[in-house]
Amino acid sequence: MNPHDSLIPLLGRGPDPEQLRHVHVIPARQAVHEPWPEWAHPDVVDAYRSLGIQEPYRHQIEAARLAHSGEHVVIATGTASGKSLAYQLPALDAIHRSELRVLAEPGKIHDDGAVTLYLSPTKALAADQLAAIRALKLPTVRAETYDGDTDPASRRWIRDHANFILANPDMLHFGILPNHAWWASFFRRLRYVIIDEAHSYRGVFGSHVANLMRRLRRICAYYGAGQSFPEPVFIAASATAAEPGESFGRLIGAPVQAVARDSSPHGATTVALWEPALMDHLGENGAPARRTAVAETADLLANLVSARIRTIAFIKSRRGAETISSITRRLLDEVDPSLPQRIAAYRSGYLPEERRELERALRSGELLGVSSTSALELGIDISGLDAVLVAGWPGTRASLFQQIGRAGRAGQDAIAAFVASDDPLDTYLVNHPEAIFDVSVEATVFDPGNPYVLGPHLCAAAAELPLGAGELELFGPTAERLLDQLVEQGYLRRRPAGWFWTHPQSAAGMVNLRADGGGPVSIVDAETGSLLGTMDSPQTHYQAHTGAVYVHQGESYVVEELNEQDHCVIARRSNPDYYTTARDVTQIEVLETVRTAQWGDVSVHFGDVKVTTQVVSFQRKALISNEVLGEEPLQLGARDLFTKAVWFVVDNRSLTGAGLIEAQFPGALHAAEHAAIGLLPLVASSDRWDIGGVSTALHADTGVPTIFVYDGHPGGAGFAERGFDKARTWLAATRDAIKACECESGCPSCVQSPKCGNKNNPLDKDAAVTLLDVLLRDARDAGPADVEGLSGPAAGTGDNGDGDAGAPATITALASQHR
Template sequence: MNATESMISLLGRSPDPEQLRHVRTIPARQAVHEAWPGWAHPDVVAAYGALGIHEPYRHQIEAAELAHSGQNVVIATGTASGKSLAYQLPALDAIHRSELRVLSEPGKIHDDGAVTLYLSPTKALAADQLAAIRALKLPTVRAETYDGDTEQSQRRWIRDHANFILANPDMLHFGILPNHTWWARFFRRLRYVIVDEAHSYRGVFGSHVANLMRRLRRICAYYGAGTSFPEPVFIAASATASDPGTSFARLIGTPVREISEDCSPHGSTTVAFWEPALTELKGENGAKSRRTAVAETADLLANLVSSRVRTIAFIKSRRGAETISSITKRLLDEVDPSLPQRVAAYRSGYLPEERRALERALRSGELLGVSSTSALELGIDISGLDAVLVAGWPGTRASLFQQIGRAGRAGQNAIAAFVASDDPLDTYLVNHPEAIFDVSVEATVFDPGNPYVLGPHLCAAAAELPIGVAELELFGPTSESLLNQLVQQGYLRKRAAGWFWTHPESAAAW
């Protein structure tokens, strides 16, 4: 039995199960290392060394060099390729040097220090990054999350003293930009803005975030005029995508450099295209139906867990994640009563402490199997996984590859299976793997000029600071006509200095 057959036999208890339609192997990749840059402070390098990171990868250093030189950059490499170090290194170096300068000159007021704003689409990812930064144990770095869960009593201290703030787009929109006068010192010192999982900002959500980035740049320019950092450097981390540089440039509205060559090591991944067997049940036109992807995935998960293979099963719905977990536990109870407790579901809707406990159990190996929505697709640090199951088409090639990339994160070989649902699209894809592997991944699509999105953001921007004629270019060619429509509708008022918000309530909530 060769290596591929050995991998497949873990799924179906046979090297050639009848449900197997195709097999593709993603080849292993060797690491390409690069020396630490000369500008990196020895204390920061030593902090990474204490965690066992002695030789960074080339793509990490290329991205860090661009950011350190003042250029906006997006790093678009595969899952578990170490993108975090690429944006942490310049940010932490700037913070550390700034704080050392303050300590060396006691009594002197410093208003030109360096701070960083980190934005992520989920609280779970921000919490994971906070843990990673604190693990470096740099005494000069005061990292804190600032989101809806942050206690009111802590918020003022964070505004005044934290130098690495982790937030999300909602908090930036509702809590930070409308109250920018409270954050004046922070904005004057803002050196880097980190946008994690930038590929997730697509569609209407991406259009909102694109306008939010323009409002952020506008506030930064207001407070940064005449300072050492008139506008912060934007650094994005993205999954593999089509033309990520162009996409991120549209998101923030300013030119961007792109790093997309992945130089991190990765074991080979055997990808199985799996179509559940026909049943006796009749579907449309009297044709036999196939077994559901949920039931089939639960069977495969039970097979893998019983072989002590650490596995994640992805599915779109929260109900599906709970169902797979429940069926898997029942199947495992018949084999080994000790195994059901080592399987769990992971989805949004859990309390933060419940999610943290599940993530710790998965990292430590206490959990062998997890059924999850896309909540675990993003870059939460979970290493040592052996297998991934994808129940039903996740919607995009980028999402599929992001999920598959969850296995083999420590460089070991891995197995992944795409389990087809009983619908025409899945049936086609499971029988035509070239439609997935031989076509480039999708571009991130959004429209910052969508009037139903841009209009409310123009109101919010006018409430933050009156919009002057010179700023119209920032919001695109349709912004002036849209502003005049908002004047006619009574939301804004036009004066010689620009457009003003006229309502007593918050424009951010409009």
Template sequence: MDHREHLLASLNRGPNPPEVVHTRVLPERDAVAAPWPEWAHPEVVDAFRALGVPEPYRHQAQAADAAHRAQAAAWEEVQAARAAGRSVRTSSTRHVILATGTASGKSMAYQLPALDAIVRGALDPGVGLHSREATVLYLSPTKALAADQLSSLRALGIPSLRAETYDGDTELGQRAWIRDHANLVLCNPDMLHAGVLPNHPRWARFLRRLRYVIVDESHGYRGVFGAHVSMIMRRLRRVCALHGAAPVFVGASATSADPGASFARLLGAERDRVSAFETDDSPHGAVTVLLWEPLLEDHVRWDGLAAGGRGGPSDRATPGSADPRTGDPAVPRTHDPADPWAHDPAEPRHAGPVEPRRAGPPAPDPAAPPVPTGVGPNGAGNGPGENGAPRRRSALSEAAEMLTDLVAERVRTIAFIKSRRGAETMAAQAQSYLHDVAPEVADRVCAYRSGYLPEERRELERQVRSGEMLGVASTPALELGIDVAGLDAVLVAGWPGTRASFYQQIGRAGRAGQDSLAVFVASDDPLDTYLVHHPGDVFDRSVEATVFDPQNPYVLAPHLCSAAAERPLRPEELGLFGPAAPGVLEGLERDGYLRRRPTGWFWTHPESAAELVDIRGGGGHRLQIIDGETGGIIGTMESGQAHSQAHPGAIYVHQGANWHVEELDEEGRAVVVTAAEPAYYTQARDITEVTMLEVEDTRDWGPVTLHRGLVRVRTQVVSFQRKEVASNRVIDEEPLELPAQELVTRAAWWTIPPTVMTRHGVVEPDFPGALHAAEHAAIGLLPLVATCDRWDIGGLSTALHVDTELPTIFVYDGYPGGAGFAERGFDVARAWLEATLAAIRACECEAGCPSCVQSPKCGNKNNPLSKDGAIRLLTGLLETADADREGDGRSGRFGK
């Protein structure tokens, strides 16, 4: 049995599992090498050779050479400006972006020129204005990635390299030494924004010598987070120029559409100033990718056991019963007490607000686990699920069992899931199963997510790297470029949001050159359903463009204040911040945030301007989670999550342990908890309303009108339910008195005359259900055409909206001022609705289910819903859009 066959056999699902919808083998790729660049200092080259790198791959050498040449040209301009006594300009500096696959060696491509500059500067430092000493700033979205980079840099053993991390975990006593002595600082955008730029005079030595700024995982800077980071990059370029430096920015990215344009927008540079390298010349073993759709739960209960499968969470194994495959005692299964699909603001790729919901009665919390259902015609099921809808088996449980089987066979595996609670639950389930089937490795599975204390995080990273942990259930925190060689399998539980992220995740395995296995386990979600049945949209299409809007006034305004606090803004500098800057400055001056003087705009307040900015887009700040009995800090949480996950009475999960929330102190930024072992979990419920504020653009689809503009979304958590873990039965519901939260954001919306609906067979009593089902499915499919997650967006539908006086469907960004997602949907609206209609039609259910028109965050408890009405409605909308075929800005099937 070869390695690939061994990996497939380790899943223990038989030769032809019915869950496998499609199999694709990504072929092995051979390496293309290139000589070391002639300019590379021998000390640096020898250091890489000593680590087993005989020569670089071609794409590494090309990108490194472009960065070196750009830095040499920039240094000449800096020297000329200093000699002439004039200001340094950064507008002419060239920059580089390397956008290749996971494990393609992007790190060496930027380390080579950066270390060459440091070594040469140390050997020939010069003096005063003619100092040739060089410094480098490395930026990553996560602390874990920075720590991994630091380890790899120190492993090179270069004597003149003084590399240190500078982030929130850095001890105060070390910070001054780093500012004064380090020549390579590893930082993140948060610390750059709050700790470096406001204190740039203290960083003068470092900034004046700055030659390179490395922007790692730059594809992850999207949405509101990407807009904030874009402003931070512009502020950094401005501050560098103030100190007489013009560093070259070198981006490292996963594959993305037009990475050069995205990186230029991130930096605020002209497109022709960025050189992009996208050809991957690194080797990689073949990857067998399975697209896996869990069976409907009653199929799992009866058919799955007969086929030799593990069975699902509704096949309650009783003590003493046997596993039909082995005769071993069966492991009791329960439903998941966590929602693996919940948007998680603490993770780097999906930082965002409290989950937006529909208007209507109190809504179920997104942590709703699946409920058992009956089987209807064609296996669709019409049993006692929510509103009689069928349910597929939870992707979390499916992935947990795969993780169990793979680890039991000593296959090193990483399983990705979106939420922190999902990662904790998956690891706990796998550990529980392993205690029964392979107890000797039960302790070699762990969870990894943000929110851990620094010492916990570092130890977990060490254990994963060393192989002590055979299996890890992780949020996207480990998706990024942490060097974990030797993994054999990757499980992706639920679509990660973008093709770029999907390929990043499955690329974690096979880095040592061996064949590997990747399984995408579809969640009960319209997008996941669509993708497993349309594999060409996973494997045969280019990856998405990175979507973010740096001109969002909610983003731009506080950064202009921060820039003015760093040094008064001069009129000639406004071009760096984009065309919206003058108008936003007028508002800031009018509201008293800035004061205009003949030389520019001044920040005149005693408090820190940087504290106005929440760059992760969570709409607030971090709360400390405190053990009420010991006073110890067990973790942190974004304030945007607090109302839904840390309200009084909530059950909070941390590293597999349950905690009961005793108090939510938002003013004191604390959540007080006590240890608990409840037999229930909790679900928050809320209500939402949408009000139109401004129409910014419209498009006529015959009698239907598509709009884009500004809206106000009002959300209030009003109660929570306690539900039994084993049965999901509602124990009770308790009201909450929490303040409403308002969000001014951007939306796309359709206004639909009733005649369009009736002409296509939707009778008036079915208007609400048809609109509601279409809205849910459209929200689920927007991530196919925009780099977002369904938890980044919200929606509302109504048969008669008070502002439009017509049947209306809204889809809005869940971030102040918008994130560009709804605008992207407006631009490619026809393609978006085509995919939405295809997803509903492809689903095998009769009346609607979570795989097509149900939503995990619906404020109306998924009622009313009309799947047939949604099909008729969307068909009608697309017919009216025929005349607008060329008007949605598309190029290709799903847009630019």
């Protein structure tokens, strides 16, 4: 690609397409090198040089030096900046020197051996790292993966002989820590713990991993007592993030040094902000319908691949990845029959050998186009790509830059396009590029003290080793109170030496790192009886109800029966031209207000709430146009969710004083709530489906018009509290997004919600802008938030409840009495 030519025509719509909202060029960056450190063993340095790395980058050596000196460190630099070398160098140096000592004195017992534990959020990333380490051809390094795909017959050999083990948090939790006695030799020699893609540990998953790290540190201290290094050094690699040292320090529970100045080279990247055009027909409620991001991205992918431009298209959902791939193949078949076979989808759920083959074909260039979930976002080393498409906001700026950074890794100029979906946040961002490029990336949000997360981890920790009173500080200030409740519930027993696990159930089995609880549900093929996959119980009301479309490895199925008693879903293979989306109704009850800020007549609160949600129907929507094809009722039970929320309370007189009449209040509140839910990811590292909302013109607990936005996870995930802290920025962006939308009365790009329990009725776009002006009128003059602890739960239900959360989790007895 010629750097002097515009890259926009490569998207196939001409030099100035109507869908183009903004073009931003990320300039090329020159490398800054640093000599190899003196402490690095010459054999290790020579191994890197044999791969063409003659001189490392400055940030690599800075991070490696900190780790080698015994400091916990996080390296937070851009995609393709060589973070792997920064953590590999000190780890491989320690392993190599240890093995040379053993070889020099055979038969002698060495107390200063060295091994490394590497943790990644995905198996694909671990496999990629394994290949990179083996490519160094250091005979002293025995690197092996240890995960759910590992042959059981190989696991004992790996435990006893491997010195660089690549695992994931799931295997650490279920396979290693509960069996730590089998791993005693490994833990005694553990020098480094590497946590790759640390920014991905956010929300409830991040809260789980934070407690898992505390359990790991506790086991390491037990086996390291009396050793020359009683605790291993933790090294994290992260995408560029706000306050990476503070964030990673919160993840492991210890002080951390951060290296964030990127000194690696990168080609220039042209970033197009792209909004699909409005279509001729009207959508739901008579609002203008916009072409879907899936269909638009498939078109762009087909255009790029037909020009032989190697491209990855990212989308959040598995179904979206499969659909983009299918549509692209169909489009290319009309242009060149040889091209469809060079397109593939990539997502979790594939067999290990399928994933490895796709990665190989993408690296080699056999595949010209891939549509992928975030599974390919994380640091898998794929160079030579020319273009990246991002279908819908990926959740955070960090993820966006991580994804678009996949192109241009070989140093060439590249093009990337963010394709907006029908969502208020996407609409706001394509029309406010400064919100992407002129502000720092988000802080990683998670809450290790969430009682629904911490309680089961305390049980798991006690089962691994009895918990002593001196260890409680590691788990935070709420640990002792939770332990007392666990004793009352019969899970633990208190003795003078500490807390002991006495329950017959597996303690590790009480923790589900990647889900909200309720246990897995089996999805069974109605024709063959074979197991298609599993789904977490809370998701079934939304994704596996009768009539739901379920997609697995490119094949579509329609659910015939949801059997909650037997934890089973029966689905029959089909080929529908639609997808399904569930709709629910929600009521919310304030239990306790923890923080309050006063903005003139408006009060903003944060605290504990009870959300009662019931899925009542589902819609069938066309894959290409999002047109509603039909709606059917469902008979499913209500579920309760105890969580955290932020809510805004405004008096009637403030709204009438701004020119609204009472008949407009419900539509104004409802529209503002929808838009606020869509915009919360702007200030919190959340996804729209992580959060929910309720609005009412007369709430039983406040007595006046109120908007609630809550975390869709038991105990909260930190997102609502982040919304409280950033409320002014959040609401101002919400108002601007509604005003910027080109529709007349409201559409999915501003105030309509894809999962509104009230069928997006009533909605009043103009009144919502007026309402938000009222909320913000005194906010700019208000001082710092006044934090008050208000006691006493209040009961009531929300009228006109509009539930917009993802699947709320069931409440376990373990943590239900945490208050």
